[in-house]
Amino acid sequence: MEVGKIISIFEISVEVVVSDNTIKIGDVLETVDNSKYRFEVIEITNTTALCISLNSTRGLKKGTIVKKVDDGLKMEYSDALMGRIFDAYGEVLDNKEFKSINKKFINNSTVSMKDLNVESSMLKTGIKVIDFFAPMQKGFKMGLLGGAGVGKTVLIKELIYNLYNASKINSVFVGIGERSREGKELYDDIVSSNLLDNMTMVFGQMSKNPVVRSKCVQTGLVAAEYLRDEKKGDVLLFIDNIYRYIQARSEISMELKEMLVGNGYPSSTAAEVSKIEERLSSTKDGTITSFQAIYIPADDYNDDAVQNVVSYMDGQIVLDRHIAELGIYPAIDVFKSTSRLVDIDKIGERHFKLVEETLKYLTRYQELEEIIAVLGIDELSDEDKNIFHRSRKLRYYFSQPLHVSEQFTNIKGEYVELEDVLNDVENILNGTYDNVDENAFFYIGKYNAH
Amino acid sequence: MDLNIDKVIDDIKKDNNIFSAGKVIKVNEYNIEVSGLIDVAFYDEVDIAGKAKGYVFAIHPNKVIVSLTEIEDKIMPGDLVYSLNKEYKCLFSTDSIGKVVDIFGNDLIAGKKFNNLIEVSIDGLDIPLMDRTSVNRSLLTGISGIDLMYPIGRGQRQLIIGDKKTGKTQICLDTIVNQKDKNVICMYVAIGKTKKEVKEIYYDLTKNGAISYTIVMASFNDELPTKSYLTPYVALSVAEELMLQSFDVLVIIDDLKKHADIYRQISLTSNKVPGRDAYPSDIFYAHARMLEKGCQHKSGGSVTILPIVETKAGDITDYISTNIISITDGQIVLSKKNFDKGLKPAINYGLSVSRLGAAVQSKELSKVGSKLRRELLAYLDVKDIYELSDPSELSPALKESIDRGNKMINDLKQYKYSPKSESEMQTLFSYVERVEKEG
Structure with a gap:
């Protein structure tokens, strides 16, 4: 069904003078001679329909007749x-x-x-x-x-x-x-x-x-x-x-x-x-x-x-x-x-506390980094030194070899169970792994203590 | 309409191509408004009284806007405008290899037009998803910092980004020079550069024996912005055509920040609504459809693109830079600080990325490269922490790893036009692997 004629074209916006008043917003129009150009109606007046072109408008001629093909994209x-x-x-x-x-x-x-x-x-x-x-x-x-x-x-x-x-x-x-x-x-x-x-x-x-x-x-x-x-x-x-x-x-x-x-x-x-x-x-x-x-x-x-x-x-x-x-x-x-699940009622006390504690450590770590930049690491108190080293281990621990990036890392990807994560984080925080070098936590799945 | 009907009829008789005419009603620097020109299609080629050429930029109910690409003489209101009833295309000659050319088929060093010209469409249809195959053949730059850690594959788009005077263009020229005898056709596309810069690049490539497989396609600051805007699209259409004939093509685009600024200029004068930083909202699409021409095609050919982006004060998070980073398959970030320290090429190893990684590297190179990168980044991180510490108080292991880091940084230095082969790189950094085994 022929419904109108194109009067203006600018990139993807195309205006059609309509000869038919059944055109609705969302209708799909097409040029009559070929289906290379298709349009979707987005605005109508009593004489014109403004459309966006679904394909490139290159080579589209002013005055081309269009017909309606469907009530919408499917x-x-x-x-x-x-x-x-x-x-x-x-x-x-x-x-x-x-x-x-x-x-x-x-x-x-x-x-x-x-x-x-x-x-x-x-x-x-x-x-x-x-x-x-x-x-x-x-x-x-x-x-x-x-x-x-x-x-x-x-x-x-x-x-x-x-x-x-x-x-x-x-x-x-x-x-x-x-x-x-x-x-x-x-x-x-x-x-x-x-x-x-x-x-x-x-x-x-x-x-x-x-x-x-x-x-x-x-x-x-x-x-x-x-x-x-x-x-x-x-x-x-x-x-x-x-x-x-x-x-x-x-x-x-x-x-x-x-x-x-x-x-x-x-x-x-x-x-x-x-x-x-x-x-x-x-x-x-x-x-x-x-x-x-x-x-x-x-x-x-x-x-x-x-x-x-x-x-x-x-x-x-x-x-x-x-x-x-x-x-x-x-x-x-x-x-x-x-x-939304990070809530003591939803994930349980242990998980929730560990998240809180980890964030507390990492926040302090950021402050310590600034102090170190000025004074050097030797000036820190023992407690801060512990926080500093444990936080670095945590930071490294949260890296993970992914299956889809094996080609970048040359390390096999790992799926890690939440229970293992909770155990490892707990052990890092309570100092069990204080003697382990931080690099041992880099790009691993769960930590295997030997 | 008070058109000179007799003249139009006369013209139509003389030349069958001309079948529609109009009259200039408004002129500005690179756009004209035309009345009449009724029988016209979007993007048609238009001739303005033999004085200028352009293409249909917008069709309105009562007028047509024409974007000018070539102006030879001053246009006056009232000048006759003819549509040539065909899509606007640029010209290219197969003799362009070894020459400096523009998009209208001119040999700029000889100062004349080529004889055997073919028409090239400007940014035609995109390459279908299913015609692309995986990028897995390497394209070696000869620079160990890149080939080992941020490798480039044939069909990859790798951004080179950094401040003024950090060696961006040099990395690209090094890459071209390293393609000697590797069956890669190279294109260096200059956007809004000075004529002097382009001529120097031409001489550099000639001196290093690289011009025999390189096309330099240039547009200059003092030319119409439309021409500079179109240049990279035309270059990539040529590259795409070569790729479909199973050639491997390397295209350098120098640079896209300039291109974005030119596009912004054109958009604002044609009344497009400005978005972030006054760039038009489709600036991402303008670059995306250009860079998406880079691919490994099922025909066996490929187009590798190294776009360059110039930053200010080392900030790679501005609008245009992040747009292009999100299009390309990785980026080589260059740092002014490293450059001034003499660490050339001045690569910032932390911020640089290759999204294809080992897929485009030989097994041997990737083994050394991935370990080198991990150790280097860890060293750069640790270095800051222990910078103020007394070296004699550091643990021997830590001291050794810092010494090794210093050595790596030193070994990554490389002069311009002194490419290294794969085996040279492997030998140079073999200690990285050895130490890891012992540890």
Whole structure:
């Protein structure tokens, strides 16, 4: 059905004079002569429709006639989505045959308070620093925050390795605005270890236009919702990286000449984020546990977009450049990493006390470092010397050889039980290991006293 | 419309390509507004009365904005504008190897246009995810601090970042020189450099026998910003084309901070809403789609990119730097302090990263390299703590490890254009492995 004619084009923003008054927001239009150009309607007046182009507008002619093809973008909503890899518009990317059974619009409503479920059980990640400082529960949203190049993606990959590979629980991976190379390598890794069956991947990488990047989250959410609502089970969702969604939305707003607020974000950022995060909830049918990498632009932890996403998280792991600089990976800032579970009633007295004590030691260590820079280590009291050396051991102990970074470290990756972590930390704190050289704690799993 | 209809009809008869015309209604430094030009497509090539060339930048209901790329004469309101009814493309000659060229097919040293030109599209479609394969072949720089600890692979994007005068360009030139007889086509892309700098680089490459496999593609400060903005995209389109023919290509982009500033200038004059630090919100995308051309392709070819970013006061956490760090597969950070101390190349070993690591290294090199890095970082950490202590009171083990750290730092020094081979590096640092075995 022909619905109008293009009158203006600027990058991804396209305006159409409409000859038909049935056009609605969200409709998908296409040029009549070929399907190379597709558009989504985002604003209508009685004579025109403002659209964003789903593909590049290069070579698109003024005056081209457009037709309506659908009421919205759709994603597969059936078992056919499992073990497959999709782009943001729900098309398969793996060049293999695909037969669609049932499709669903990617704009879905959020979970109502009535259906929401908040009770759940613990979830161990096998990563010392996460299980100790920011323990997880099924249905949690864990934010992995970090500036550029401090190891967010590596951590996400390790979580996939430890959680998905071990349990083969149904999972969805959404790659937004990240490196294509990493996306392909992750796919290859999962294929080569024969683990693709329960994994669905959706990609809109950084080489794609902002519309692709902003749509792929919703496309991924449809897959997660299918696994929760129809397969009635627990779902793991990995998003790398949710900041890129907000970034893509800002780019679109800019192209549409909308007024941007601080640091170039649209004023609707909070609303956009809530539409995504509120869909990611657990119901009586199953839980969605999500790990969301959050990029910190210009190392500015107080960035509006970052703080906006963080407010939805049940826990956060913050990666720090200064720790990475010391070669300690995962480079986690233990002072900023925590979760809702860190509560004496939830994790028990022993674990809670150990976390408190560790933080107390490490805080003092930071003060001591400044003193040493001026006076040298010999001037410290014996008690402070103990705190100083034990803290260094703790700091080293929270490094961990990861399975996915064996190629960097040449050390075999380790999964560590929480009980072992608690024992080791206790022993370091109470001085049992005072005679052990600090290097013995560097890049190990649990400590084996000989 | 008071177009000179007779002239248009005349032009259409003379040249079949010209089928649509308009008139200049507003001129500024590198944009013009055109009325008419009805039958036009986005990104079409446009000719302005034979005086200038450009491409369609935006189409509005009553006017078209054209971005100018080449201006030969002053444009006046009322000048006729023709669309050539084809996508705007740049020119490149296969004879460019060994030459300094620009994106319009000029040989800048000889001062003339090449004869056999081919059209190159500007930043075409992205490389499909499934056409990429893993990066696992090494591209050696000949610099032990890089090849051992922060190795670069064919198809990798490795950022070189640091203040002015810390040897960023030198590292890249060293890398080009080390590609001799290794079947790698090198491209050095200069963005907004001075003509003098580019000529010096050309002479340096010639002296070191590297020009025979290198293309220098340049845009200068005194040219139109649009040209400087487009240069790296065109260079990478050329590189991509070569990659699809199974060649290994190394592209140096010097530098992207300048490119970001030029893009900001263009965006602000075309009324895009400014974001952080007044850069447009799509500055990340502008660089991401450029650097994503770097990959190992299933055809067997690859594009390796070494973008350079200049920082101020050693701050690598500013907006543009962190953007690019989050695109590249690692970074070599250069420090002014090390440079002034004479520790050249002035690599900051703590902040530098390679995300591919041992995957692009030979087994032997990776064994030495990973131990060297761990020991070096531990040494740099410990050094500060015991700096004020009396050496005679340190435990022998500690003293020895500090001495060994000093030796490592010393052994990592390397003069420009004196590449080391893999086996030389292994021999030089073999003591790292030995000590660990004894301990």
